[in-house]
Amino acid sequence: MNERLSYLFQRLYTGNISPEEKEELYVLMQDPGNALEIKDLIQQTYSEPVKDVLPEQRSKDILQAILQTTPIEVPVVHSLPRRNWWRVAVAATIVLALAAWLLADRINQSANSPATKQIADIAPGKEGAVLTLADGTEVLLDTIRNGVVATQAGATATVVNGALQYEGMGEETLYNTMRTPKGRQYQLTLPDGSKVWLNAASSISYPVTFSERERRVKVTGEAYFEVMPRQKHPFVVNINDRAQVDVLGTAFNVNAYENEKGITTTLVEGAVRVRNTGSASEILSPGQQAAIGQNIFISDANIESVTAWTNGSFYFNQVRLEEIMRQIERWYDVEVVYEKGIPEVQLFGSVKRNLSLEGIIRGLKDMGVNLRLEPGRKLIVTAQ
Numbered sequence: 001m002n003e004r005l006s007y008l009f010q011r012l013y014t015g016n017i018s019p020e021e022k023e024e025l026y027v028l029m030q031d032p033g034n035a036l037e038i039k040d041l042i043q044q045t046y047s048e049p050v051k052d053v054l055p056e057q058r059s060k061d062i063l064q065a066i067l068q069t070t071p072i073e074v075p076v077v078h079s080l081p082r083r084n085w086w087r088v089a090v091a092a093t094i095v096l097a098l099a100a101w102l103l104a105d106r107i108n109q110s111a112n113s114p115a116t117k118q119i120a121d122i123a124p125g126k127e128g129a130v131l132t133l134a135d136g137t138e139v140l141l142d143t144i145r146n147g148v149v150a151t152q153a154g155a156t157a158t159v160v161n162g163a164l165q166y167e168g169m170g171e172e173t174l175y176n177t178m179r180t181p182k183g184r185q186y187q188l189t190l191p192d193g194s195k196v197w198l199n200a201a202s203s204i205s206y207p208v209t210f211s212e213r214e215r216r217v218k219v220t221g222e223a224y225f226e227v228m229p230r231q232k233h234p235f236v237v238n239i240n241d242r243a244q245v246d247v248l249g250t251a252f253n254v255n256a257y258e259n260e261k262g263i264t265t266t267l268v269e270g271a272v273r274v275r276n277t278g279s280a281s282e283i284l285s286p287g288q289q290a291a292i293g294q295n296i297f298i299s300d301a302n303i304e305s306v307t308a309w310t311n312g313s314f315y316f317n318q319v320r321l322e323e324i325m326r327q328i329e330r331w332y333d334v335e336v337v338y339e340k341g342i343p344e345v346q347l348f349g350s351v352k353r354n355l356s357l358e359g360i361i362r363g364l365k366d367m368g369v370n371l372r373l374e375p376g377r378k379l380i381v382t383a384q
Contacts, residue, residue, distance in 0.1 A: 002028070002037055009041045027375055119373050122357035125200055125331040127162055129186035134174035134208070141178075141186065152176075155191065155208040165189035169209055179203040180221070182333035185309075190217070194235065197224040197310050200330040201257070222255045224310050227270075239263055243292040246273040252284075253306050259326060263292040266306045312354060316347040321369065325381065332357050334377045343381065345369060 008025040011017040017025070028034055128142030133150050141149075141159065149157040149164070153171045157164060164178070166189065180186055180198050188196045191209050198204055202221025210216075210233070218238040227235045229249025237245040239256045243263045250270020256263045265274050267284040274290045275281040282296045289301035308315035314327060321343055325336040331353060351363045357379070361371045370382040 002034060004028070005034055005037060006041060009038075119375060122332050122334065122373070122377065124354050124356060125183040125185060125333070127186060128184040129164075129178050129180045129198065131157070131164065132177040132179065133157075134176060142184070152208050157208070163187040163189065166191040166208055173211065174208050175205055176208055177203060177205040182330050190215075192230065192233075192235075193228040195226040199223065199309055219254055219256065221257055222253070222309070224251075224253045224307060226251045229270075239265075239292075242277060244275040246275070253310075255306075257326070257330075260323075261291075265290045265292065266301045266303065268303055268307065308350065309353065313350050313352055315350045316367075318346050318348065321345040321347065321381070324364075325379075328357075328360060328379070332360070332379075334373075334379045336379050336381060338381045340382075343369070 005025075005028050008017065008021055008028065011021055012025060029038065126142075128140075131139045131141055131149065133139065134152050137150070139149055141164065144159045145162055147159055149159055151157075152174050155166055155168045155174070157166055157176070159165075164186070178186065178188055178198060180200055180202050182201045185200055186198050188198065188204065190196060190206055192215055194215070196204060196217075199222035202219065202223060204217055204219045204223060206217040212233070214234050214236055215230070216236045216238065218241075220240055225235075225237070225247070227247050227249055231248060235247040235249075237247070237254060239245065239254055240258075240263065243256070243265075245252065245254065245265055248271065250272055251268040252270070252272055253266045253268070254263070255266075265272065265284070266289040267286050269286050271283060271285070273281055273283050274292055274296060276292050276294065276296060278294065280296050282290055282298055284290055284298065287301060287303060289299055289306070291297045291299070302317050305315045305317040305319070309327075314324065316324060324347060328334065329336050334357070345368065347364075347367050347369070349367060351360060355363070357373065361373065361379075364371060372380045372382060374380055
């Protein structure tokens with residue numbers, strides 16, 4: 001017996017189910033392997049054969065509404081015993097919905113039936129982040145458009161038009177960390193006025209007031225910087241404790257995701273010196289990119305491609321498919337699965353990041369890449 005299914009059914013029946021639990025139950029309902037148990041749960045509650053509850057077409061209509069998670073109006077069902085009328089008043093929609101699923105499952109035996117396989121589209125990522133204050137308090141920034149978030153030792157963190165900024169001079173060195181989950185990005189103005197754009201699945205740690213000697217931050221994932229020039233106060237970026245960028249005043253991008261090939265720093269304007277954990281260091285000129293590992297390799301960069309995410313786009317310039325799919329994983333919070341290995345494909349073009357996942361799937365199909373979405377937020381790359 002699936003104890004979790006039974007538990008969620010009872011929670012739904014009594015009206016105590018949370019939105020997250022309801023979503024979990026919908027997923028279990030779509031598994032044909034649970035059909036008999038769902039039928040038993042309904043019959044235990046109502047002592048009425050499932051097949052007598054609704055006509056076939058009405059079952060399909062209600063099933064469609066369930067899978068789209070839209071409200072439905074359910075007519076009074078006169079065939080139920082009178083002693084159960086009060087329970088029907090509380091849970092009619094739920095019971096009829098579950099019964100409808102069983103009927104539709106019996107009618108549509110094919111494993112590929114649209115009625116049992118329909119999967120909701122996935123929205124694109126959006127602005128949002130989690131801010132961890134010096135005392136460990138976490139603040140969800142997703143829904144804060146304007147307002148004071150915290151005051152720490154004299155320094156005030158405020159959200160202005162959906163971006164975080166700091167004002168005032170702190171009396172001691174306290175550190176904050178901003179973290180973006182998958183499917184989120186955020187903009188931050190540091191205490192010195194430097195701006196940082198944080199891509200999905202990334203983080204930045206920084207003091208609420210910089211020292212008089214240097215301005216030092218630490219990043220993971222991907223971030224784009226526009227640094228305020230201050231010759232006597234160098235700006236230093238620690239990258240995953242594996243590399244470092246020394247800056248005087250410039251614009252540059254850092255990509256240091258753990259599942260990418262390595263750390264890259266791309267200079268848009270100004271000048272930076274990049275260092276690895278050894279003794280190697282190189283100075284970049286605008287338009288150059290440094291790949292930082294045991295050695296440092298300098299190459300010309302496609303700035304439009306590297307910074308496209310800050311302008312709301314995916315930009316493909318002779319990019320291999322697996323690199324693109326890693327970007328999609330982070331932005332749409334999905335798991336990419338290759339059905340028969342990774343196709344040897346390089347793509348050209350661009351796609352807007354504000355498209356739903358279905359829009360991305362259609363766009364990539366036009367480029368010759370076949371994808372399908374499966375339950376559990378799995379995006380399957382099929383054979384060409």
